[in-house]
Amino acid sequence: MTQLLNSLNPAQREAVAAPLGHQLILAGAGSGKTRVLVHRIAWLIQTQGLSPLSILAVTFTNKAANEMRHRVETLLGWPAKNMWIGTFHGLSHRILRAHWQEANLPEGFQILDSDDQFRLIRRAMTELKLDEDRWGVKDAQRFINSQKEEGRDPSEITAYDHATATFVKIYQAYQEMCQRAGVIDFTDLLLKTHRLWQNHPQVLAHYQQRFRYLLVDEFQDTNAIQYAWLRLLAGHENHMMIVGDDDQSIYGWRGARVENLQRFCDDFRHARTIRLEQNYRSTGTILKAANALIAHNTERLGKNLWTDGSDGELITVYAGFNDLDEAYFIVNRIRDLQYTGHSLRDIAVLYRSNAQSRVIEEGLMQYGIPYRVYGGLRYFDRAEIKDALAYLRLIANQQDDPAFERIINTPLRGIGDRTLTAIREFAKTEQLSLWHALQLLLERQFFSARMAGSLESFMQLIRMFAEKCRTLSLHEQVELVIQQSGLIAHFRQEKGEKGIARVENLEELINAARQFEQESGAEESAQLTTFLAYAALESGEEQANISEDSVQLMTLHSAKGLEFKVVFLSGCEEELFPHYLTLDDPKGIQEERRLCYVGMTRAMRKLYITYAESRRLHGKESYHKPSRFLHEIPGELIDEIRFRTKVSRPTTTSSTTTSTATFSSSRDTPFYPGRTVTHKIFGEGVVLGCEGTGEHMKVKVRFAKVGTKILIASFLNVE
DNA sequence: TCTATGGTGATTTTT
DNA sequence: TCACCATAGA
Numbered sequence: 068m069t070q071l072l073n074s075l076n077p078a079q080r081e082a083v084a085a086p087l088g089h090q091l092i093l094a095g096a097g098s099g100k101t102r103v104l105v106h107r108i109a110w111l112i113q114t115q116g117l118s119p120l121s122i123l124a125v126t127f128t129n130k131a132a133n134e135m136r137h138r139v140e141t142l143l144g145w146p147a148k149n150m151w152i153g154t155f156h157g158l159s160h161r162i163l164r165a166h167w168q169e170a171n172l173p174e175g176f177q178i179l180d181s182d183d184q185f186r187l188i189r190r191a192m193t194e195l196k197l198d199e200d201r202w203g204v205k206d207a208q209r210f211i212n213s214q215k216e217e218g219r220d221p222s223e224i225t226a227y228d229h230a231t232a233t234f235v236k237i238y239q240a241y242q243e244m245c246q247r248a249g250v251i252d253f254t255d256l257l258l259k260t261h262r263l264w265q266n267h268p269q270v271l272a273h274y275q276q277r278f279r280y281l282l283v284d285e286f287q288d289t290n291a292i293q294y295a296w297l298r299l300l301a302g303h304e305n306h307m308m309i310v311g312d313d314d315q316s317i318y319g320w321r322g323a324r325v326e327n328l329q330r331f332c333d334d335f336r337h338a339r340t341i342r343l344e345q346n347y348r349s350t351g352t353i354l355k356a357a358n359a360l361i362a363h364n365t366e367r368l369g370k371n372l373w374t375d376g377s378d379g380e381l382i383t384v385y386a387g388f389n390d391l392d393e394a395y396f397i398v399n400r401i402r403d404l405q406y407t408g409h410s411l412r413d414i415a416v417l418y419r420s421n422a423q424s425r426v427i428e429e430g431l432m433q434y435g436i437p438y439r440v441y442g443g444l445r446y447f448d449r450a451e452i453k454d455a456l457a458y459l460r461l462i463a464n465q466q467d468d469p470a471f472e473r474i475i476n477t478p479l480r481g482i483g484d485r486t487l488t489a490i491r492e493f494a495k496t497e498q499l500s501l502w503h504a505l506q507l508l509l510e511r512q513f514f515s516a517r518m519a520g521s522l523e524s525f526m527q528l529i530r531m532f533a534e535k536c537r538t539l540s541l542h543e544q545v546e547l548v549i550q551q552s553g554l555i556a557h558f559r560q561e562k563g564e565k566g567i568a569r570v571e572n573l574e575e576l577i578n579a580a581r582q583f584e585q586e587s588g589a590e591e592s593a594q595l596t597t598f599l600a601y602a603a604l605e606s607g608e609e610q611a612n613i614s615e616d617s618v619q620l621m622t623l624h625s626a627k628g629l630e631f632k633v634v635f636l637s638g639c640e641e642e643l644f645p646h647y648l649t650l651d652d653p654k655g656i657q658e659e660r661r662l663c664y665v666g667m668t669r670a671m672r673k674l675y676i677t678y679a680e681s682r683r684l685h686g687k688e689s690y691h692k693p694s695r696f697l698h699e700i701p702g703e704l705i706d707e708i709r710f711r712t713k714v715s716r717p718t719t720t721s722s723t724t725t726s727t728a729t730f731s732s733s734r735d736t737p738f739y740p741g742r743t744v745t746h747k748i749f750g751e752g753v754v755l756g757c758e759g760t761g762e763h764m765k766v767k768v769r770f771a772k773v774g775t776k777i778l779i780a781s782f783l784n785v786e
Numbered sequence: 787t788c789t790a791t792g793g794t795g796a797t798t799t800t801t
Numbered sequence: 802t803c804a805c806c807a808t809a810g811a
Contacts (some may be wrong), residue, residue, distance in 0.1 A: 127801080128800065128801080129800090129801085154800085155801080157801085178801090181799095181800090252801095253800085253801045254801090256801080257801095288800095317798080318798085318799075320797085320798070320799095419797070420798070421797085421798085422797090422802095442799085479787080481787085603801085604801065605801090606801080622797090622798065624797090646797055646798080647797095648797060649797085658798095662798080684796090685795080685796060685802065685803090686802035687802085787811100788810105789810090789811085790808105790809090790810085790811100791808090791809085792807095792808090793805105793806085793807085793808105794804100794807105795803105795805090795806105796803095796804095796805105
């Protein structure tokens, strides 16, 4: 047992071996918080004799949950398969599946993702005859989600003005549509679980008695409904350990409430606060700089990171002439690092907004440095995948209007907007699902003979699928649907790389289903439902070939929780960072400062901070002062370099290739870096570099499909 | 129903 | 600037 504690520092040990009761662990960046959580779980089981089944561990992302489960298993030495470790949404989902009746849900309820939600809200607005230009769908969506996060039903909202009253009407209509279609959105997962507990004390009691010990990660990111959820589950009897860092609260804009940390201490009396301040990640210099920066924030719970390691190198600040020059500097430093034997995966370039990645990508491309940009489309979010899943949803439940809308004319079968509007209107007046409405309209011979034919064959198709699927395994169902729905044929027609990729993605879905069959313990009859929920809740890893050693490009937000040996914090200019939309709100600026703190503390050994004196933004050249955050870092920790040569944007033509050719020395060949080329077998790719001349020139090309290859120029075609 | 064109507007993201 | 949308015309 003491073995468990041996590897920990005093503060960590205090947290891990704290007596039962409530604990708030204020865990600074890089202080080993996951380690503490995982050890605490092991300690509860091994020394306190708690059953693994009486422990509930909650995180925000699937990634964090998977990591925690994995580390618990490693530490305990046995599989923790039946332990409840998961996200708020995943755990809520599990509970709602078990209590669908009490929760007033259909047995096979499905989950809407944000995109489905958007479409359904838009439809609700059309039905209410609201002008989309005046009433933004996005605004309505935000309104609805934030009301739900506060736990409010449409009937519970007092509307003092016309705008709010309108949004409430939309909320009401949307909610009714969800109910009728048998679907729920992400926030509903939490809200309906909370309601379930409130309305059914015996269900609540069951979970309260089962989960005697709750552990919550990243508590500063909890919103109102999540807090209420936890509080209800904890009741008066149970114990709770929460881990968080108020200085890393960067999601206030999407409803996260840092105040929940303080509130926890008020609500759960006698909660013990333990600070983890020893940092195992960064150099002394980086920590001093980060501490100095964050000290400019007010109302902190207070924390000072320290290390017993060395001070390391100074922070290099680079003042670029413009954004190109800034990128040029970063790329050159990366090349230096590469030559001195660093792995590219240890290097990250961070920025405030996604648009900033472009210039840096172009620079990296010129030198053929592989990179990976985070924040792309995820597997289950791809249109073709969502189409296929919509077929499966409609097969499972014909009331599923969002699924119906998605595929009624995908692939194209000549069912246009007018036909659809007629179905929608009939469905609305008769309070029916679209499927049912269509059925009745066909019976009444509402449509022209031709249209009726198309519609009838669509319904036949779905009925046939439903019939056949009864006897098929999950992956066979998927296969049947993507083959015979015409989806594959449809995307095969699509020209270029895109179509090929889509077909491949669809085929991959069969594999995903097969894998799911083997891994999920679900009964065969429930597998389709569970698979669909899995697809909605776990949108999958971003696609990238992880095997290739590449520089990591991402926003500051997505960098949270990660660490890299070398970090470039780019675009540190007023109005970009802190972002101009936050400038008039002191709270906003403080959150930006925390974002900067998060960024800086990602660096283990070396931190570069860069900015540009001028930058092309929204098509215009703009000038900004260096970020105020730079001035908040003590000068003695900084080594500032200014640009030596002006790197100007070519003023001639404005195509991408010429503007980036600033980096390139080999413009005189048709195979200059950045150029798109095609190859008979490998498809489309981007030139990274070349050597030699004429027909025998060797060209290094990165192909979308097969990765980087060096080829003889004569085998390549310039588009 | 598909394609071309012009207007618009432009943080951060997970489930 | 550029990517997204909505609308008009084939």
